[in-house]
Amino acid sequence: MTDTLAIEAQQLSAAYHRKPVLNNISLTLPAGQWTAIVGPNGAGKSSLLKVVTGTLRPLHGELRIFGASAGQQRRAGKIAYMPQHEQMEWDFPVSVQETVMTGRYGLMRHDAWWQRLLPQRWANPMHRHAVEEALDAVDMREHATRPIGELSGGQKKRVMLARALAQQAEILLLDEPLAGVDPPSERLILAMLERERRAGRSIVMVTHDLPSARCHADQVVLINHTLVGIGPPGEMLSDAMLAQLAVGGSPSGGLHVAA
Amino acid sequence: MSLLENLGNGLIEALIALLMLGVNLLPESFSAAFEYRFMQRALLTAVLVGAICGLLSSFVVLKRWSLLGDAISHAVLPGVAIAYLLGWPFFVGAFITGALTSLGIGAIERHTRIKPDAAMGLMFTAAFALGIVIISKIASSTHLMHILFGNVLGVQTSALLLTLLAGLVAVLAVWLAYRPLLLYTFDPQQAQALGFNIGLIHYGLILLLTLTIVASLETVGIILVVAMLVTPGATAHLLTDRFKPMLAISVLVGIVSAVAGLLLSFHLDVASGGAIVLVATALFCLALLVAPKHGLVVRIWQRHSLLHEQR
Numbered sequence: 001m002t003d004t005l006a007i008e009a010q011q012l013s014a015a016y017h018r019k020p021v022l023n024n025i026s027l028t029l030p031a032g033q034w035t036a037i038v039g040p041n042g043a044g045k046s047s048l049l050k051v052v053t054g055t056l057r058p059l060h061g062e063l064r065i066f067g068a069s070a071g072q073q074r075r076a077g078k079i080a081y082m083p084q085h086e087q088m089e090w091d092f093p094v095s096v097q098e099t100v101m102t103g104r105y106g107l108m109r110h111d112a113w114w115q116r117l118l119p120q121r122w123a124n125p126m127h128r129h130a131v132e133e134a135l136d137a138v139d140m141r142e143h144a145t146r147p148i149g150e151l152s153g154g155q156k157k158r159v160m161l162a163r164a165l166a167q168q169a170e171i172l173l174l175d176e177p178l179a180g181v182d183p184p185s186e187r188l189i190l191a192m193l194e195r196e197r198r199a200g201r202s203i204v205m206v207t208h209d210l211p212s213a214r215c216h217a218d219q220v221v222l223i224n225h226t227l228v229g230i231g232p233p234g235e236m237l238s239d240a241m242l243a244q245l246a247v248g249g250s251p252s253g254g255l256h257v258a259a
Numbered sequence: 260m261s262l263l264e265n266l267g268n269g270l271i272e273a274l275i276a277l278l279m280l281g282v283n284l285l286p287e288s289f290s291a292a293f294e295y296r297f298m299q300r301a302l303l304t305a306v307l308v309g310a311i312c313g314l315l316s317s318f319v320v321l322k323r324w325s326l327l328g329d330a331i332s333h334a335v336l337p338g339v340a341i342a343y344l345l346g347w348p349f350f351v352g353a354f355i356t357g358a359l360t361s362l363g364i365g366a367i368e369r370h371t372r373i374k375p376d377a378a379m380g381l382m383f384t385a386a387f388a389l390g391i392v393i394i395s396k397i398a399s400s401t402h403l404m405h406i407l408f409g410n411v412l413g414v415q416t417s418a419l420l421l422t423l424l425a426g427l428v429a430v431l432a433v434w435l436a437y438r439p440l441l442l443y444t445f446d447p448q449q450a451q452a453l454g455f456n457i458g459l460i461h462y463g464l465i466l467l468l469t470l471t472i473v474a475s476l477e478t479v480g481i482i483l484v485v486a487m488l489v490t491p492g493a494t495a496h497l498l499t500d501r502f503k504p505m506l507a508i509s510v511l512v513g514i515v516s517a518v519a520g521l522l523l524s525f526h527l528d529v530a531s532g533g534a535i536v537l538v539a540t541a542l543f544c545l546a547l548l549v550a551p552k553h554g555l556v557v558r559i560w561q562r563h564s565l566l567h568e569q570r
Binding site for chain 1: 321434435438439441442444445446447448449450451452453454455496499500501502504505
């Protein structure tokens with residue numbers, strides 16, 4: 001598994017509303033590794049994830065996932081995604097359990113046609129078990145029936161993680177999974193991600209939390225519109241590289257060095 | 260054609276008979292109005308329109324498409340006029356101009372620096388103006404008034420059948436595509452990451468919206484249909500934190516306002532479309548006051564008891 005490439009980007013460029021955000025990025029992420037993407041605010045880290053999820057269409061370049069086209073792998077359910085907190089509609093009338101279940105919606109394409117027409121209660125029990133397992137993994141089982149709008153910030157993060165877990169995907173794309181989370185939740189999330197990596201999953205997380213990246217990531221990608229560097233955390237998170245990251249690419253925002 | 264007509268008439272008769280079973284259970288003062296043939300047909304239309312609009316309005320409210328609903332409903336006018344001119348069914352023309360307008364809004368939004376609300380305001384007023392100009396050339400002003408404000412008391416068989424068909428399509432679509440529609444409304448980016456064709460879902464939902472608007476033309480009219488696409492969903496959103504109950508409540512609010520509005524319009528001799536929308540608004544205000552979790556009374560009470568505890 002480790003010799004295959006989870007994500008392979010070649011000369012990717014992308015723009016948001018005609019404003020360039022990613023410029024000529026080429027990188028390869030081996031399968032089964034934990035990658036941290038680090039860079040200043042507005043440097044295109046989230047945009048890189050959005051290219052992988054298909055929300056942002058690249059202007060140039062190619063993206064391959066496990067050797068196949070990204071679209072094919074999305075449909076095969078290989079890519080799970082956890083958005084930033086602000087992107088979600090927390091007022092939406094769904095429960096925790098229903099939210100996590102949306103992680104299974106792609107896999108439901110393989111169910112028999114009559115199972116897809118039934119309400120969840122009578123549909124394929126496999127999905128229900130996966131959701132319960134994911135809720136257990138983030139310690140949210142007891143909140144399963146609550147509306148998502150009632151949860152605290154840390155609980156919301158855990159629900160979004162549970163949704164990504166429930167998908168049982170090969171690649172977990174996580175946009176700032178540790179931002180605004182209290183220390184116990186952070187420990188829980190990091191331990192859970194360690195388990196997922198040991199199970200052979202590839203983890204790609206955007207983060208400003210450099211100590212966690214140092215401690216857990218196998219490799220670090222530095223991005224400031226262009227690729228500034230890619231390598232082991234010891235090399236990439238040195239003062240010299242971080243200084244280069246802050247000035248590299250186009251000027252925008254400072255790097256947050258979390259304590 | 261005559262076979263189809265007979266089939267359609269038979270279906271309408273059967274549904275009216277079914278509705279009358281329910282109406283006859285009500286007190287005399289309510290059921291008396293429905294002894295008239297035209298009131299029975301109006302009742303069936305009102306129930307259908309209330310139900311379809313209610314169903315769609317949950318999606319419109321949660322997707323923040325209120326203005327888009329307004330835009331499409333206005334943009335339907337030139338299509339209706341052109342279809343009338345060419346002798347086509349209303350729906351065909353209405354759908355074409357409705358869809359063209361929503362495509363135009365999308366194109367302006369993506370390729371220029373104009374913001375979405377301005378793009379909508381621009382496109383739908385232009386389409387509406389075109390419709391007014393065409394209609395003023397070809398039809399009487401009563402005809403225009405009926406399209407603009409609805410006339411449920413004089414509903415035609417063909418319009419009733421179209422409403423029935425629209426209701427069937429909407430229910431089937433929401434049932435068969437429940438998960439894609441829910442996911443697209445809740446979190447479109449997740450839908451994309453899971454490989455759903457969100458272009459298809461987006462335009463499918465717009466098509467459903469256009470169909471609903473056209474089906475409601477004769478009842479509440481172009482100007483007020485957006486109220487039926489917003490108010491029931493907004494009322495339901497205040498009353499529940501679950502999606503399926505929200506669909507059910509907003510369908511119920513749609514039906515209740517349509518029927519009560521129809522009765523008011525009959526007894527007070529006022530415009531049916533306006534009466535229906537006012538009833539829906541009254542229901543919204545009621546929910547705003549007394550909703551169990553998001554109502555004003557509960558929230559004021561909570562704040563009050565919180566202050567009390569602190570003291």
